[in-house]
Amino acid sequence: MxxxxxxxxxxxxxxxxxxxxxxxxxxxxxxxxxxxxxxxxxxxxxxxxxxxxxxxxxVPQEVNPKVFKLSQAVKKIKTEYTVILDDDAVIDRKKLDELSIYEKDKAEWIVTGIPYNYNIKGFYSKLISAFINSNSIFSYFSMSFLKENKTINGMFYILRTDILKKYSAFEEIKYWLCDDLALATYLLSKNVKIIQSTIFCNVRNTVPNFRKYILLMKRWLLFSNVYMKNAFSIKFLFIILLPVFLPAILLFLSFYFGINHFIMIIVLFVGKVGLFHIVRLFIYQSEIQKKGNFFHKADELPYELASEFLLPFILVYTLLTPPVIIWRNKKLELKMGKYIMKFNDYLEKLESLDVSKTF
Incomplete structure (x- = not known):
């Protein structure tokens, strides 16, 4: 934490x-x-x-900070099941009861939840919340339905403790930066199946200003690039990639073709945001009936639209600037490994990098 x-x-x-x-x-x-x-x-x-x-x-410079800590904690766990939870994630105990259906499953599995933000304060924090809410449910559930889920939500997942110990999971991935994809890739190689649940966790990121917002989005997009290189498929292209990149391409083309095309693209953005919002209402209708407040606030829609409109520009910024991120108070330059981004071997170079020049 x-x-x-x-x-x-x-x-x-x-x-x-x-x-x-x-x-x-x-x-x-x-x-x-x-x-x-x-x-x-x-x-x-x-x-x-x-x-x-x-x-x-x-944490040593060449080791993933989160995984380094988790690897030391595994031997201290005495319970049958382990839940890995980020320090900014809040869980609903009653929803965890849904996991009981997997208790009788003798196969080795890891169950992952869905990040869903609510009760968020601050303009930029709400933009981040909008990005998460409008994309996470559609992405995770779609790939799971198509049996293409090759990663987990690293903010919240649960598995039997003996699986972590049996495969020395965190020890095996401690040199990889993108820990959620690394863990999923490693466990899949051991025939541990990934189960996508409908259990949500409230991840409450605090983003105080525009610069922090851009840098956080850049980090996530760089990590997404890793997933694309590792898990690309035709299904992934049509379900995930095109809905993200096609609106961005059309938006930039509309600047050339004129105002009429630009208005059409804005309508497209509004339609996408509205569709995703309706899908979320359908998925979480039971929660809406019980709590009746945060899952369907109409005032979230402007933030979701703003997030969709800003995303193409952030994509361009990410592509044009060095792959340098700030993560857990560490300044890191990234390079591509076979599956995921690794810490840069040239640690001395990191000390000379001026992150302010990347934005």
Whole structure:
């Protein structure tokens, strides 16, 4: 976990939402804000009895920070099942009961959830939320329906603990940057099946300004590029790639052909946003009936439209600038591995990179 401004709210929410789940929190020794946040939360004795905290040394430069921490925690897990949860993800305990249908499945599996953001504050945070909400459900469910799901939602997934230990999963992927795709690829090679559930987790990214928004989107697009190179198929082309790139191409062409074409493209963007919104309403109609508030707010639609309109320009920016990202307070230059992006071998070069020149 890191010292995000919403860290205390998110961690507390997960503890409030559950009473029969034990947590292991992995904290950097050097992250003073995160350490203080943990201490504040654990003053509540009702929570402290369910939480084990491990303070870890700084991660070596060539190792994935998240996977490095997880690999150290696996041996400390004593429960039959393990849920991996990002520090900005909030789960609904009642929804986890849906996983009981897989208990009798003797095959080896990993169940992944759907990121869905709500109750988000701040303009740029809402733009990120709009991007996630309008794309994640359609992408994950479509590929799962076609039996083409080759990755997981790294923010929330569950599997039997013995699978992690049996295959030394995190140890095997610790040098890969894109950990969700790496884990999925590795487990698939061991004949562990990926199950896409309808369980949502609320991922509440805090994005304070335009620059942070652009850099976060760039990081995700670079990671998406890895998936395209690793898992390209005809189904992927028509279900995922064309819905993203075709509107972008048409938008730029409309600047050349004139205002009438531009208006037609705007109508296309509005139609796509509206269609995806209706699909989400259909998928989560039971949640709407129970909670009746956050899943169908009409005021989310302008953010989703703005996100769709900005995406083509961010794609161009990502293609034209060096593959440098800021991730977990580390400045990284990326290169393509066989399957996914690896940390750049020339670590000395990273120290001389000026990220401000990439934006």
């Amino acid at each position: 890191s010292g995000d401004t919403r860290l205390e709210d998110d961690l507390s929410a997960n503890l409030k939402n559950t009473d029969d789940i034990k947590f292991i929190w992995l904290v950097d020794k050097s992250d003073c804000l995160a350490r203080q946040t943990v201490e504040n939360i654990l003053k509540n004795k009702n929570y402290s009895s369910r939480v084990e905290v491990y303070y870890l040394d700084d």
